[in-house]
Amino acid sequence: xxxxxxxxxxxxxxxxxxxxxxxxxxxxxxxxxxxxxxxxxxxxxxxxxxxxxxxxxxxxxxxxxxxxxxxxxxxxxxxxxxxxx
Numbered sequence: 043x044x045x046x047x048x049x050x051x052x053x054x055x056x057x058x059x060x061x062x063x064x065x066x067x068x069x070x071x072x073x074x075x076x077x078x079x080x081x082x083x084x085x086x087x088x089x090x091x092x093x094x095x096x097x098x099x100x101x102x103x104x105x106x107x108x109x110x111x112x113x114x115x116x117x118x119x120x121x122x123x124x125x126x127x
Contacts, residue, residue: 067095068092068095068100069100069117070100070117070121071092073089073102073117073120073121074089074090074091074092074102075088075089075090076088076089076125077089077125077126078120078123078124078125078126079123079124079125079126079127080123081123081124082124084123085106085108086106086107086108086126086127087104087105087106087107087115087126088104088105088107089102089103089104089120090102090103090104090105090112091103093114093115093117094114098116099116099117099118100116100117100118101114101115101116101117102114102115102116102117102120103115104120
């Protein structure tokens with residue numbers, strides 16, 4: 043079975059690379075792949091994968107489908123955001 047691939051922006055070009063395995067200790071793996079929205083009236087985003095365990099807590103990598111933007115977002119904020127409608 044071929045590995046699962048994801049699109050990654052590298053030096054201003056998109057490349058297909060193998061997906062990273064889940065990081066041990068990530069507290070909410072059930073969120074990966076789900077859609078949430080920024081606050082009760084915000085635009086939706088998808089949680090793509092866990093980010094990093096920082097001194098301020100975990101982050102997640104998200105993508106905003108409306109813009110295609112990918113960024114790291116605090117896990118605590120994602121947990122506070124509602125599921126996308």
